[in-house]
Amino acid sequence: MSVARxxxxxxxxxxxxxxxxxxxxxxxxxxxxxxxxIEPTGNDDPHLGLKSVYACNxxxxxxxxxxxDSYPEGALIIKVSRRETQDFPWLLATMRKHGGSWEWAEYTxxxxxxxxxxxxxxPQICTDCHSQVSGVDWVFTxxxxxxxxxxx
Numbered sequence: 001m002s003v004a005r006x007x008x009x010x011x012x013x014x015x016x017x018x019x020x021x022x023x024x025x026x027x028x029x030x031x032x033x034x035x036x037x038i039e040p041t042g043n044d045d046p047h048l049g050l051k052s053v054y055a056c057n058x059x060x061x062x063x064x065x066x067x068x069d070s071y072p073e074g075a076l077i078i079k080v081s082r083r084e085t086q087d088f089p090w091l092l093a094t095m096r097k098h099g100g101s102w103e104w105a106e107y108t109x110x111x112x113x114x115x116x117x118x119x120x121x122x123p124q125i126c127t128d129c130h131s132q133v134s135g136v137d138w139v140f141t142x143x144x145x146x147x148x149x150x151x152x
Contacts, residue, residue: 017117020107023056024094025116027078030056031063035144037082047093049081060145071097088112 037050055063056076071077074097081091092107107116 017115019118020092020094020105020116023076024078024092024107027054027056027080027092030054030076030078031058031060033063033144047079047081047091049083049090051082052080054078054080064145073097073100086112092116 031054033053033055034051037052039050040048054077055071056078057074058072062072075095076097077095079091079093080089081093082089090109094105094107096103096105106119106121108119109116
């Protein structure tokens with residue numbers, strides 16, 4: 001097979017990849033759970049880079065008094081990861097509460113002008129790690145209001 005055909009095939013396959021829903025791409029309109037980005041935890045960190053976590057379809061009142069033991073139906077938690085040497089997110093890891101359970105998905109890209117594409121794999125990749133925090137509804141990050149949002 002010629003190089004040109006291989007490149008065309010790769011381009012065609014990449015255009016078929018599942019992209020994130022709009023509510024995931026609009027994560028910046030959700031509540032930022034951590035005012036300071038979360039640093040990488042080491043080489044075994046599944047979401048390498050500086051991480052910001054957003055809670056969508058939740059009110060601040062539902063998140064205060066952490067840890068939250070049960071997020072509301074329809075909650076969407078989005079972890080956005082940015083490599084320390086880049087100024088754009090490369091990974092979106094999502095948890096969506098549906099029917100009382102979490103649905104898991106991850107999307108990645110290599111370049112700022114590239115669309116995110118879903119990473120294939122089953123939920124066990126996520127749940128194996130997140131089971132450590134099953135007592136707080138499977139979410140590691142605890143909501144921390146920004147100083148400007150705190151009321152005395």
